[in-house]
Amino acid sequence: MIDIDIKGLPMPADAPKPGACIELERPEAGLVILRLVPPHRTLAVFDLPLMRDLAVALDALSEEEGLKGLVIAGRTADSFAAGADIEAIGSVTDVELVGRTVRMGQAVFESIHKLSTRRKGRVRTVAAVGGPVPGGAFEISLACSRIIAADLPSTKLGLPETQLGILPAWGGCTRLPRRIGVPGSLDAILAGKLLPAKAALKRGWIDRVVPAERLIELASEIAMGRLKSKRRPRSFVGKWLVDRNPLAAMILEKGAIKQVEAKTKGHYPAPVEAAKVVAWSCLRSRAKSLEAEAVAASELAVGSICKSLVGVFQMMEGAKKLGKSEDGEAPTRLSHGAVLGAGVMGGAIASLMAEKGVATRLFDISPEGLDAAVIKHRKDLAKKKKRRRIERHQHDGAIDRLTTSSELIGFQGSELVIEAVAERLDVKHDVLGKLAAICSEDTILATNTSSLSVDDIAAPLPNPERVVGMHFFNPVKMMPLVEIVRGSRTSDEVVTKTAALAIRMGKTPVVVKDVAGFLVNRLLGPYLDEAIRLYTAGVSPERLDRLAEDFGMPMGPLRLLDEVGLDIAGHAALSLHSAYGDRMAPCTAIRPLLDAGCLGKKTGRGFYEHEKATKGAALALNPKLSSLAPAASTEGAELPDSVIVDHMTFAMLAEGLRALEENVTRSPDELDLATVFGMGFAPFRGGLLRWADSLGANEVVKRLGSIRASKLVQARGASAARFDTPELLSLYAKEGRKFRP
Numbered sequence: 036m037i038d039i040d041i042k043g044l045p046m047p048a049d050a051p052k053p054g055a056c057i058e059l060e061r062p063e064a065g066l067v068i069l070r071l072v073p074p075h076r077t078l079a080v081f082d083l084p085l086m087r088d089l090a091v092a093l094d095a096l097s098e099e100e101g102l103k104g105l106v107i108a109g110r111t112a113d114s115f116a117a118g119a120d121i122e123a124i125g126s127v128t129d130v131e132l133v134g135r136t137v138r139m140g141q142a143v144f145e146s147i148h149k150l151s152t153r154r155k156g157r158v159r160t161v162a163a164v165g166g167p168v169p170g171g172a173f174e175i176s177l178a179c180s181r182i183i184a185a186d187l188p189s190t191k192l193g194l195p196e197t198q199l200g201i202l203p204a205w206g207g208c209t210r211l212p213r214r215i216g217v218p219g220s221l222d223a224i225l226a227g228k229l230l231p232a233k234a235a236l237k238r239g240w241i242d243r244v245v246p247a248e249r250l251i252e253l254a255s256e257i258a259m260g261r262l263k264s265k266r267r268p269r270s271f272v273g274k275w276l277v278d279r280n281p282l283a284a285m286i287l288e289k290g291a292i293k294q295v296e297a298k299t300k301g302h303y304p305a306p307v308e309a310a311k312v313v314a315w316s317c318l319r320s321r322a323k324s325l326e327a328e329a330v331a332a333s334e335l336a337v338g339s340i341c342k343s344l345v346g347v348f349q350m351m352e353g354a355k356k357l358g359k360s361e362d363g364e365a366p367t368r369l370s371h372g373a374v375l376g377a378g379v380m381g382g383a384i385a386s387l388m389a390e391k392g393v394a395t396r397l398f399d400i401s402p403e404g405l406d407a408a409v410i411k412h413r414k415d416l417a418k419k420k421k422r423r424r425i426e427r428h429q430h431d432g433a434i435d436r437l438t439t440s441s442e443l444i445g446f447q448g449s450e451l452v453i454e455a456v457a458e459r460l461d462v463k464h465d466v467l468g469k470l471a472a473i474c475s476e477d478t479i480l481a482t483n484t485s486s487l488s489v490d491d492i493a494a495p496l497p498n499p500e501r502v503v504g505m506h507f508f509n510p511v512k513m514m515p516l517v518e519i520v521r522g523s524r525t526s527d528e529v530v531t532k533t534a535a536l537a538i539r540m541g542k543t544p545v546v547v548k549d550v551a552g553f554l555v556n557r558l559l560g561p562y563l564d565e566a567i568r569l570y571t572a573g574v575s576p577e578r579l580d581r582l583a584e585d586f587g588m589p590m591g592p593l594r595l596l597d598e599v600g601l602d603i604a605g606h607a608a609l610s611l612h613s614a615y616g617d618r619m620a621p622c623t624a625i626r627p628l629l630d631a632g633c634l635g636k637k638t639g640r641g642f643y644e645h646e647k648a649t650k651g652a653a654l655a656l657n658p659k660l661s662s663l664a665p666a667a668s669t670e671g672a673e674l675p676d677s678v679i680v681d682h683m684t685f686a687m688l689a690e691g692l693r694a695l696e697e698n699v700t701r702s703p704d705e706l707d708l709a710t711v712f713g714m715g716f717a718p719f720r721g722g723l724l725r726w727a728d729s730l731g732a733n734e735v736v737k738r739l740g741s742i743r744a745s746k747l748v749q750a751r752g753a754s755a756a757r758f759d760t761p762e763l764l765s766l767y768a769k770e771g772r773k774f775r776p
Contacts, residue, residue: 044136045123046083049075056088065103066259067096068251072110079109081171081205082120086143093146097153104258105150107175108163112185112247115163118170124201124336125345134333140171140205141325147178163254165247168192169229173240174203177210181264182240183254184232185247188429192240193229199348200341200719202309204332209324212316214266215239216273217284220313221291225306234423239267278317288314302587302719305335339729343721346775350708350722354543357519358535366532368539369393373449375466377401377439380483381455382408383511386415387540389437390429396446397439405439412437415512443469451479451536453505458484458606463492471496479529481505482520485556486610489522489549500526503533506553507542508713509599516713517542522549545709548699551614552607554706555713557694558723560611561686561757562714563604564621566592569682571624571664572671572747576642576656582680587717592683594654597641601625601634617753627663670747678742685739686757689764691723695774696763703775724774732768736760 056073069092071079079085096102109115119140127133150158162176165185173192176182184190194203194211202208203224212220219238232244242264245253256262269278277283291310299306308331316324335341359365370393374385377399385397385408399405413434420430438445443466446452452470456462467480480502482492493502504520517537521530530546537544547554566579570593580591596604608621628634628641635641643654671679691706700706707722720726727735742748743758767774 041083041087041139043132044083044139045120045126047075047120047122050082050084051075053084054088054091056085057092059092062255063259065101066106066255067099067102067104068106068108068255069096070108070110071116076117078114078167079116079172080120081116081118081140081175082123086139090139090143090146093143093150096158097146097150100155102150102156102158103260104159104161104255105147106161106163106251106254106258107147107179108251108254109166111165112163112250113166113187113189115166115168116172116175117167118172119205121199121345121348124199125342125349128337130333130337133336134329137204137329137332140174141329144175144178144206145321145325147175151180159258159260161254161258163250164192164241165190165250167229169195170203170207171205174205174207174210176241177214178206181242181257181266183243183245183250183257183264184235184241185250186232186244187247188231188426190232191229192232192235193227194224195227195229197225197303197305197309198227198344200303200305200338200344201332201335202305202312202328204328206325206328208309208312208328209316209321211240212278212313216269217278217287217314217317220316221287221310224309224313225291225295231424237423242266281318284314284318300585300587302717303340304338305341308335340719343719343725346721346725347708347711347718350704351543351712353704354545354708355538357544357546358531358538360527360531366528366535369450369532369536371448371450372396372536373398373446373452373470374455375399375452375470376455376457377404377408378455380507380509380511381453382411384453384455384483384507385437386412386433387512388536390416390425390433391540392432392436393536393539394436395438396449397437398441398443398446399439400441402441405441409437409439443473446470447473447475449474449478451481451532453481453483455483458486460487460491463487464495467492467496471498477501479503479532481533483507486552486607488551489520489525493522493524499524501529503529504547504549504553505533505537508555514713515541515543516555516709517544518553518555518709518713519544519546520549520553521546543708543712545705545713546701547705547709548697550694550697550699552611554694554699554709556607557611557615557699558687558690558710559714560608560619561690562683563592563596564608564619564754565683565686565757567596567622567625568751569671569674569679571622571667573666573669574671574674574679576660579679579683582676583683586680586684587720589715593642597635597643597645599635600637601629601641605629616756618756618759620752620754622754624667625664628657628660631659631663633657633659633663674747681738682742685735685742688723688727688735689739689757689759689761692727692761692764692774695724696761707775722775728773728775732764732772732774736764736768739764 051074058070058072060068073079073085151160160179162179162182166189194207196203235241236244257264292307295306312327372388372393373396374381375398385395388395416430416433419425476498482504489504493499503525506518508514519534534544576593580594583591611619633640636645639646640657644657648654703724707724710716710723711718739758739760748755
């Protein structure tokens with residue numbers, strides 16, 4: 036009997052009656068197909084009802100005479116399971132309760148393993164998987180004798196738990212090393228990436244890739260022993276000199292932890308704890324390794340970092356609802372689109388649309404620009420095909436779907452057009468006006484502007500309700516956020532269709548108001564300007580950037596300015612100043628850098644020297660920096676590290692609270708999501724507002740007041756207003772409220 040005690044464990048409100056989550060099929064004597072079919076979930080999730088029913092079913096099968104083969108499958112070939120119940124992970128705060136939940140899952144999955152070694156007759160167990168197979172879904176598969184996967188684009192397997200601040204604790208850290216070895220398992224679990232079926236097969240994660248329509252048939256043949264499916268054996272060197280060598284385990288553990296801490300700066304404990312379990316898993320009995328998983332996972336799951344990362348994941352999943360109407364209906368998929376402007380941004384947007392199945396026409400008056408965009412498109416696709424991230428037919432289809440034109444011809448059938456032309460209102464009016472004259476009145480006109488008003492762009496155009504902002508971030512293919520900017524007349528339907536396209540392109544959409552800087556650039560403005568002011572006060576660039584990275588930002592503010600371009604950042608700063616007044620007044624101390632052509636990475640020099648930089652080495656300062664933009668004082672150099680960090684981050688936070696006050700986003704969740712995905716705000720802090728909640732509104736008021744009263748800020752004049760206490764903050768401090776309900 037499986038020891039499963041569900042008392043006190045989180046049960047979903049819509050839990051079905053016992054037995055409803057599992058279906059058993061018996062197509063022939065000795066064969067059982069166990070399907071995961073919870074009626075309260077579209078895709079199976081290993082929540083308490085499913086675990087309860089799975090335990091009962093496996094108990095019964097363990098006593099069944101004549102059972103030869105067991106296939107574990109989902110409802111369909113592309114619908115296996117989504118892993119553990121993330122909502123439950125986010126809500127549980129008791130270590131003992133987490134430990135019971137983990138050990139319950141381990142016991143259920145271990146019972147599958149025991150079927151293949153039972154005395155009364157070994158049962159061949161086969162996991163027949165397809166579609167998403169993350170976390171717990173992959174762990175139940177690892178408990179089976181064999182894993183076969185449907186050959187589908189949607190099939191993705193892996194153990195992403197470290198991305199949520201925990202570790203694979205239902206056997207992932209124990210069984211994967213026994214299957215592929217410790218080094219490969221460390222790579223897989225610490226990175227937390229999901230792999231397509233064929234890539235997973237190549238690494239030994241699974242045993243076979245089969246056509247989706249034959250998934251159950253071939254799994255059944257393997258389960259009944261009529262079709263051989265050998266598992267790749269571990270070499271003697273790998274098995275005995277690495278996996279079961281204490282010295283090798285010690286070296287692998289220390290090396291992995293060193294790499295993790297160098298990358299994460301010690302902010303993420305989950306990969307470190309996972310490394311400790313995985314490195315020694317093959318030297319322990321399975322029972323002891325499982326217990327090590329349970330102990331580590333229980334402590335991690337109740338920690339603030341896990342809660343923050345789970346919160347980010349839930350916000351990301353919530354953003355997917357933006358691509359559907361209020362009644363849950365998805366809009367008709369776009370088949371034809373267009374992009375105006377073949378520059379770096381426009382070319383990348385068009386390339387991504389074509390790759391995701393939209394027949395895309397790219398316009399630019401420059402044939403050379405169009406040629407460069409097509410060459411880049413083909414180069415990117417060839418690289419993906421070489422790395423087996425896409426199949427040949429996907430590669431060929433994406434190439435065929437991108438066409439170009441240096442005239443506005445062939446755009447009549449476009450259902451959505453994204454303009455990415457020069458940031459001038461007259462240019463946008465001209466090109467969109469010409470396009471509106473030849474396209475259907477239902478064609479969505481989207482602008483990738485980062486500084487102009489969507490309402491101003493829509494003003495002279497017919498049917499302004501179809502005009503919307505679709506603000507991508509550079510580099511387009513890497514940055515996950517898209518701001519969907521709703522103008523005052525933009526229709527709900529247009530917002531939904533635009534968000535649906537962003538999701539289809541692999542992006543996370545956030546709907547924002549049509550205000551200057553929208554959200555991300557509005558918050559970045561004071562953060563970056565404060566860094567410049569601290570530099571002019573005598574804080575060294577290296578120190579500024581190091582402190583920001585230690586706080587959790589992906590790169591320091593001055594390095595970010597170099598990446599963006601000092602000229603572009605300066606233009607954005609002037610726009611913010613014009614819109615918001617004195618608190619956004621930009622520092623002009625680095626103007627000589629711009630006048631000298633030191634605009635950042637694109638010109639080889641900015642705050643740093645980029646021309647002679649070697650890959651992996653720390654950047655040296657621009658040798659002309661001290662002469663072109665010398666520090667005005669040394670006062671800032673005397674500031675403690677914590678005060679320097681507060682100056683930068685509280686400038687951002689105060690502006691974020693003003694944006695919340697103005698309902699720039701539809702919810703605090705969306706504001707936090709935008710800060711994490713759009714500006715790289717430390718994910719382990721959960722977003723700007725969650726971080727503010729961790730401090731408490733009263734503490735935020737106190738620290739803003741301290742910065743505002745400092746001599747450094749008082750001396751600067753009107754821009755000191757950026758540290759004034761927002762009205763909303765005062766209210767929340769008075770009432771003891773949190774920003775994230």
